[in-house]
Amino acid sequence: MEQQLNELQSQALEKIAAAADLKELNDIRVAYLGKKGPVTEVLKGMGKLSAEERPKMGALVNVVRETIANAIEEKQTVLEAAAIEQQLALETVDVTLPGSPVKIGAQHPLTRITEEIEDLFIGMGYTVAEGPEVEQDYYNFEALNLPKGHPARDMQDTFYITPELLMRTHTSPVQVRTMQKHGGRGPVKIICPGKVYRRDSDDATHSHQFTQIEGLVVGENIRMSDLKGTLDVFAKKMFGADREIRLRPSFFPFTEPSVEVDVSCMCGGKGCSICKGTGWIEVLGAGMVHPNVLEMAGFDSTKYTGFAFGMGQERIAMLKYGIDDIRHFYTNDLRFLKQFSVHE
Amino acid sequence: MFVSYKWLAQYVDLSGVTPQELAEKITRAGIEVEGVETPASEMKNIVVGYVKEREQHPNADKLNKCLVDIGEDEPVQIICGAKNVDAGQYVAVAKTGAVLPGNFKIKRAKLRGEESNGMICSLQELGIESRLAPKEYAEGIFNFPNDVTPGEDALEALNRDDAILELSLTPNRSDALSMIGVAYEVAAILDRDVKLPEPNPAEADEKSADSISIRIDAPADNPLYIARVVKNVKIGPSPLWMQTYLMNAGVRPHNNVVDITNYVLMEYGQPLHAFDLDRLGSKEIVVRRAADGEKFVTLDDTERTLSSDQLVITDGKKPVALAGVMGGANSEVHEGTVNVLIESAYFDGQIVRTASKAHVLRSEASARFEKGVDPSRVQAACDRAAELMADLAGGTVLSGSVIAGDLSMEQKQVSITLEKLNTVLGTDLQMDSVEDIFRRLQFETETVGSEITVTVPTRRGDIAIPEDLTEEVARLYGYDHIPLTLPEGAVQPGSLSPYQLGRRIVRRYLEGTGFNQAITYSLTSSKRASEFALEQREPVALSMPMSEERAFLRQSLLPHLIEAAAYNNARQMASVALYETSSIYLNEGENVQPKEEERLAGVVTGMWHEHLWQGEKKAVDFFTVKGIVEGLAARIGLQDRLTFQKAAPAGFHPGRTAEVLLDSEPVGFIGQLHPSLAKEVDVKEAYLFELKLDVMLHAAREDLSYAAIPRYPSIGRDIALVVDSTVEAAALEAVIKHAGGSLLTSVRVFDVYEGQRMEEGKKSVAFALTYADPEKTLTDEEVTAVHEKVLIALKEQADAELRG
Numbered sequence A: 001m002e003q004q005l006n007e008l009q010s011q012a013l014e015k016i017a018a019a020a021d022l023k024e025l026n027d028i029r030v031a032y033l034g035k036k037g038p039v040t041e042v043l044k045g046m047g048k049l050s051a052e053e054r055p056k057m058g059a060l061v062n063v064v065r066e067t068i069a070n071a072i073e074e075k076q077t078v079l080e081a082a083a084i085e086q087q088l089a090l091e092t093v094d095v096t097l098p099g100s101p102v103k104i105g106a107q108h109p110l111t112r113i114t115e116e117i118e119d120l121f122i123g124m125g126y127t128v129a130e131g132p133e134v135e136q137d138y139y140n141f142e143a144l145n146l147p148k149g150h151p152a153r154d155m156q157d158t159f160y161i162t163p164e165l166l167m168r169t170h171t172s173p174v175q176v177r178t179m180q181k182h183g184g185r186g187p188v189k190i191i192c193p194g195k196v197y198r199r200d201s202d203d204a205t206h207s208h209q210f211t212q213i214e215g216l217v218v219g220e221n222i223r224m225s226d227l228k229g230t231l232d233v234f235a236k237k238m239f240g241a242d243r244e245i246r247l248r249p250s251f252f253p254f255t256e257p258s259v260e261v262d263v264s265c266m267c268g269g270k271g272c273s274i275c276k277g278t279g280w281i282e283v284l285g286a287g288m289v290h291p292n293v294l295e296m297a298g299f300d301s302t303k304y305t306g307f308a309f310g311m312g313q314e315r316i317a318m319l320k321y322g323i324d325d326i327r328h329f330y331t332n333d334l335r336f337l338k339q340f341s342v343h344e
Numbered sequence B: 001m002f003v004s005y006k007w008l009a010q011y012v013d014l015s016g017v018t019p020q021e022l023a024e025k026i027t028r029a030g031i032e033v034e035g036v037e038t039p040a041s042e043m044k045n046i047v048v049g050y051v052k053e054r055e056q057h058p059n060a061d062k063l064n065k066c067l068v069d070i071g072e073d074e075p076v077q078i079i080c081g082a083k084n085v086d087a088g089q090y091v092a093v094a095k096t097g098a099v100l101p102g103n104f105k106i107k108r109a110k111l112r113g114e115e116s117n118g119m120i121c122s123l124q125e126l127g128i129e130s131r132l133a134p135k136e137y138a139e140g141i142f143n144f145p146n147d148v149t150p151g152e153d154a155l156e157a158l159n160r161d162d163a164i165l166e167l168s169l170t171p172n173r174s175d176a177l178s179m180i181g182v183a184y185e186v187a188a189i190l191d192r193d194v195k196l197p198e199p200n201p202a203e204a205d206e207k208s209a210d211s212i213s214i215r216i217d218a219p220a221d222n223p224l225y226i227a228r229v230v231k232n233v234k235i236g237p238s239p240l241w242m243q244t245y246l247m248n249a250g251v252r253p254h255n256n257v258v259d260i261t262n263y264v265l266m267e268y269g270q271p272l273h274a275f276d277l278d279r280l281g282s283k284e285i286v287v288r289r290a291a292d293g294e295k296f297v298t299l300d301d302t303e304r305t306l307s308s309d310q311l312v313i314t315d316g317k318k319p320v321a322l323a324g325v326m327g328g329a330n331s332e333v334h335e336g337t338v339n340v341l342i343e344s345a346y347f348d349g350q351i352v353r354t355a356s357k358a359h360v361l362r363s364e365a366s367a368r369f370e371k372g373v374d375p376s377r378v379q380a381a382c383d384r385a386a387e388l389m390a391d392l393a394g395g396t397v398l399s400g401s402v403i404a405g406d407l408s409m410e411q412k413q414v415s416i417t418l419e420k421l422n423t424v425l426g427t428d429l430q431m432d433s434v435e436d437i438f439r440r441l442q443f444e445t446e447t448v449g450s451e452i453t454v455t456v457p458t459r460r461g462d463i464a465i466p467e468d469l470t471e472e473v474a475r476l477y478g479y480d481h482i483p484l485t486l487p488e489g490a491v492q493p494g495s496l497s498p499y500q501l502g503r504r505i506v507r508r509y510l511e512g513t514g515f516n517q518a519i520t521y522s523l524t525s526s527k528r529a530s531e532f533a534l535e536q537r538e539p540v541a542l543s544m545p546m547s548e549e550r551a552f553l554r555q556s557l558l559p560h561l562i563e564a565a566a567y568n569n570a571r572q573m574a575s576v577a578l579y580e581t582s583s584i585y586l587n588e589g590e591n592v593q594p595k596e597e598e599r600l601a602g603v604v605t606g607m608w609h610e611h612l613w614q615g616e617k618k619a620v621d622f623f624t625v626k627g628i629v630e631g632l633a634a635r636i637g638l639q640d641r642l643t644f645q646k647a648a649p650a651g652f653h654p655g656r657t658a659e660v661l662l663d664s665e666p667v668g669f670i671g672q673l674h675p676s677l678a679k680e681v682d683v684k685e686a687y688l689f690e691l692k693l694d695v696m697l698h699a700a701r702e703d704l705s706y707a708a709i710p711r712y713p714s715i716g717r718d719i720a721l722v723v724d725s726t727v728e729a730a731a732l733e734a735v736i737k738h739a740g741g742s743l744l745t746s747v748r749v750f751d752v753y754e755g756q757r758m759e760e761g762k763k764s765v766a767f768a769l770t771y772a773d774p775e776k777t778l779t780d781e782e783v784t785a786v787h788e789k790v791l792i793a794l795k796e797q798a799d800a801e802l803r804g
């Protein structure tokens, strides 16, 4: 009987070693350790044994059982690992195939420029003021030192709705409205973005609708040098730390003195097609708020001074991104818009 | 304003300053020089030639064979095609080896067998625009007057070696609309003197006053009128220097008398007019308002109908000039003119502007009157013209001027303190530097303590207040010298308003879902202005639109967004998702500012999701846009307050459109663009939304507080209901929610079926219900009790049966 058991064990171990997969192994388990398996058969034959031999044989049966079971378990671990290996091999993908697309929409470049400028000035303590696009002649012109019949009104050809109502030609009326709300008390520190309109035929450099952003600071000790310093910060943030600004005297009815502000060209002053060889690019208009404008808005011009500046987002975007035709901003061609989904 | 460098040098010493340097200095001091033209720089080897002989080309009818003395040992043969070439003429010759504008090189050539050693030039070939060339040389070659020598530089003789500075003048700097005005500016910049002409015409005994009297009936419009009479002029061409200076200034030469008035206009900035004295119907000039409907033929031979807001110069009966704008054909100087009346007057800017606008006649004269001329130059300019007519047209200047009216020549005084100046500029200037700047400007000053009082010359009408003085100081001191500082004082933190922040969140949300931001025009056509309007009003119209396409203010963002989608569809971009946040404008009545409401609109067409190699393709449909709007509501805290109800507004698909309600107030629509409209604008199946962004953002929740995460498990129950096809899911949901009470934490539709396996007119809608109690674990019995109530309510209120 002992010999029978030993044979059974080595036979089983042989088969276990040879098992190719988990199913075969399971069959072996059932065949050797199952209720109808040979080990059980051997146990059934134990009844014929003597009382002394019985426990000895019982122990031996258990050893054989355990040995086979351990071998099966060991083999099972190996086979399972192989099965997983095989499964993983089957599941392997071509990682170079395109991923499932996630849509990324783009912010319009004009909004992008606007928000960038807003954020820059918010960081310097400004708030963002907005106002109506259809304005009263008073806010668009008269309160800005442009009485009816003023020759400078020719500078801005206007879409009128009635003689008293018009499409605002700049965002300056928002400055007037904000100053009025302050009731003659400073400081005022605002930035005013928005759509504006001029009676221009649309072409590569003109658009009857465009966007502007203007800034206004009114306080008790606001100087031209503050304007210069503020715009220097702006130019460096917007165009690069190595950029400089240059002020040229100019004329706007609502500021005195008035200046045009040039930013040094990216060519570094060597001269290129963008700066037309001058090394400088005209970017914005600015000046010290005209005393008439302060007074009309309820500020005492002997006590308060202020500076204002304004620029067109289209021009900034054209310079910054190298866009050559202003009409692109209003055509909404996806091939144009989608280029602005990249974060800088 | 075109400024000739050579001409300018007559009034201010320009030595040591090149035209380019001068341009830069002028620009930096405040008047932008847009460009410097140097015509001679693109030409060379062009000399004066004398045509000794001319005969017809033996082999060509239209060519001339000329023998031309060009100052060399031997005359050269030149073949010339111009009709007007002839022996005895002094001409401009481009020698062999010469270069003409456009890099046109002149080579020795054989023309029909005859040798040609150069080219005889027209003015156009020398770079002068046809509109500026004197009429007799508008075609053919140019002839010099006799005072030139063969071989001398023709470009110099024609002042083509000049540099022409193009000044772009801002409206305040009309003082620089004259050579003398520019000379003052340049003198201040360079710190040099101004040399003014000192007209002093030799006068005859006969008095001007014997030939003419003047009466002004409209003194407000014409405060001063000065006239001089010059007799026995010989009309002919003006000297070459004058003609070429005029051409360089952009003025076409005519004859000596007219050229002189134009020359003095450019020199002094004072417009003049020359009348043929003998063609005036009387011996008097009367200045008055025109009568309404009065007819008048201006010297461009156009009959004008005048009105009473225009000023005319008359001979006492009929108009002879439209004041400050244009003379009349009836009194124009012509070849046979002998006696001339020179008019030098001060006309009010507004009246000239009105007339020049009404007749669309803008001239060098009207432009100057409109901006205001220098009162102190009215007399000087008149004298200067008289003197030149004596010198250059052989005229006899009668004694004295006839003067009517009176014009204040008083100079304004403006004061400023040094402290104010330094405070506004942020500088640390000393009084002597400030005084020096005004000395350079030739403004008289008086300093008392720290206050400087400036006497402003009449030529600088733009200077009236202390801030104007600040600007003069700043621009001549140089903005480069002003330091860089930042505003001082307490800094308050800046921020966006909650509304502005909300708008940004909405934009970022939409971009995150794949929408691209569009910006379309606010102005639109009559038809578009009313399409898709949430509220129908008469659209606001522009009074003078530039085109029908841009004549009205829009009341919806959708028409232009749809147009943009169609534009992209037409360019092989089938999938389009665009949104816009912009204002629309609602008419509030005549002369009332329209109500501007900010809207959010979008258009989406084509594929919403596409992942081809894995076989995924999802076209845009109603539920795409609905999902986007629901997501948006969730993003701004409105998810429980937005509902959708079936609607069929104009322009939308009647079966696939919903009105969006916020707390039962309509805030917009979502739905499919009506297929017939889609076809009309050539866009694919498109879905739209337009929402009242302002209303939604104002309603949006600003506070956010944490709700505890559920601690006890929930229990789910699925039900499939059979209902009439017309029953809306939302109605069933409402019944379920109401009956489910507080234990029901969520209801979701997970299946909708309508088809063969259903009875006609019926559909199946399946819901997944979730029950939970935040305080304890629910038992099955507790859930069943509530769930039974739900089923009963569904049966009773919605006639909904459980699907077997």
Ligand SMILES: [Zn+2]
Binding pocket: A265, A266, A267, A268, A269, A270, A271, A272, A273, A274, A275, A276, A277, A278, A279, A280
């Ligand atoms: Zn450059």
